Amino acid sequence: MNDQLYIKATEINKDKMSIKNVSVIGAGTMGNGIAHVFAQAGFNVTLIDVNATQLEKAITTIAKNLDRQVSKGTLTEEQKNNTLQHISTNNSIADGVATANLVVEAATENVNLKLAIFKQMDAAAPAGCILATNTSSISITKIAAATKRPELVIGMHFMNPVPVMKLVEIINGYATSKEVTTIINELSKQLGKIPCTVNDYPGFIANRILMPMINEAIYSLYEGVAGVEEIDTVMKLGMAHPMGPLQLADFIGLDVCHSILKVLHDGFGNPKYAPCPLLTNMVTAGKLGAKSGEGFYVHTPGSKELIVSSSFK
Numbered sequence: 190m191n192d193q194l195y196i197k198a199t200e201i202n203k204d205k206m207s208i209k210n211v212s213v214i215g216a217g218t219m220g221n222g223i224a225h226v227f228a229q230a231g232f233n234v235t236l237i238d239v240n241a242t243q244l245e246k247a248i249t250t251i252a253k254n255l256d257r258q259v260s261k262g263t264l265t266e267e268q269k270n271n272t273l274q275h276i277s278t279n280n281s282i283a284d285g286v287a288t289a290n291l292v293v294e295a296a297t298e299n300v301n302l303k304l305a306i307f308k309q310m311d312a313a314a315p316a317g318c319i320l321a322t323n324t325s326s327i328s329i330t331k332i333a334a335a336t337k338r339p340e341l342v343i344g345m346h347f348m349n350p351v352p353v354m355k356l357v358e359i360i361n362g363y364a365t366s367k368e369v370t371t372i373i374n375e376l377s378k379q380l381g382k383i384p385c386t387v388n389d390y391p392g393f394i395a396n397r398i399l400m401p402m403i404n405e406a407i408y409s410l411y412e413g414v415a416g417v418e419e420i421d422t423v424m425k426l427g428m429a430h431p432m433g434p435l436q437l438a439d440f441i442g443l444d445v446c447h448s449i450l451k452v453l454h455d456g457f458g459n460p461k462y463a464p465c466p467l468l469t470n471m472v473t474a475g476k477l478g479a480k481s482g483e484g485f486y487v488h489t490p491g492s493k494e495l496i497v498s499s500s501f502k
């Protein structure tokens with residue numbers, strides 16, 4: 190257990206406090222991955238979601254992903270059980286954050302929802318508790334401004350799949366204190382991750398670079414330069430990317446890609462970030478990638494086979 194991490198005195202909390210209790214808000218793909226890695230590192234995790242079915246599904250997913258690690262020999266059965274014992278669930282934000290030293294919000298990528306959640310978290314979490322967001326592109330400064338503790342608000346952007354991907358992109362808001370940045374960097378290392386600290390501008394670094402690449406791949410398809418498989422094969426074999434950009438877009442969710450591109454477009458006012466009309470059309474048609482069963486590819490649960498959607502054959 191990590192007793193050695195201390196939140197230093199801040200204007201709000203003059204006492205030193207160790208991070209032991211971590212609450213994670215949102216039990217979707219990112220939330221369950223974040224709960225998984227904190228619990229595996231020995232933190233007491235409270236996973237919070239208003240939807241009880243989603244919470245049950247999240248625990249089943251975490252157990253399945255831990256089983257994968259056990260079968261690969263990277264985790265023992267005992268460590269798996271310990272990890273699961275470190276996770277409890279709660280339907281209420283107010284109850285779930287009451288004893289937290291750190292809250293990581295991983296709710297849906299919707300600015301108004303996040304602002305409302307941060308107001309609730311701020312009112313219910315103990316003084317001195319750090320409030321982090323896993324947002325992939327929404328301004329940390331804006332989220333922090335919804336609270337009375339902006340110096341304790343920070344971006345902690347994990348990558349999907351969280352148990353596998355090494356990076357945590359740490360984003361300093363305008364008011365984030367240096368001490369909080371140091372604590373979150375150290376904490377990320379204790380999760381076995383590699384932190385990288387960046388400043389709060391649209392898309393931060395990960396999505397400022399990734400999304401224009403994905404958008405350009407979609408433009409290449411839209412303009413008929415090449416087909417889905419050709420575009421992905423060039424990037425997989427030519428640049429050693431584990432997934433081609435169109436497969437990755439399906440994996441991330443086309444709606445998420447679209448909304449991040451809009452954040453870049455609005456934030457910089459530069460037409461180079463405008464989402465490709467094909468992407469907009471696909472999102473409007475409900476073709477969202479893996480989560481809806483179809484995007485550039487057709488996705489069948491449990492199958493790894495890549496079948497190009499009939500729209501692009």
Ligand code: CAA
Pocket residue numbers: 254255257258261325347348349350351352353354395396431432437441
């Ligand atoms: N939990 C635990 N382990 C998992 C896992 C999970 N959810 N998913 C996969 N794994 C493990 C597997 O057990 C396997 O382990 P070993 O290497 O020890 O055998 C390993 O990860 C590889 O998995 P698979 O063999 O099943 O599949 P793969 O080789 O096709 O790899 C992948 C899957 C890791 C997802 C790989 O395709 C990849 O790296 N893709 C790119 C992912 C990426 O770019 N993520 C960032 C997306 S952007 C983002 O998240 C941020 C944003 O803001 C949009």
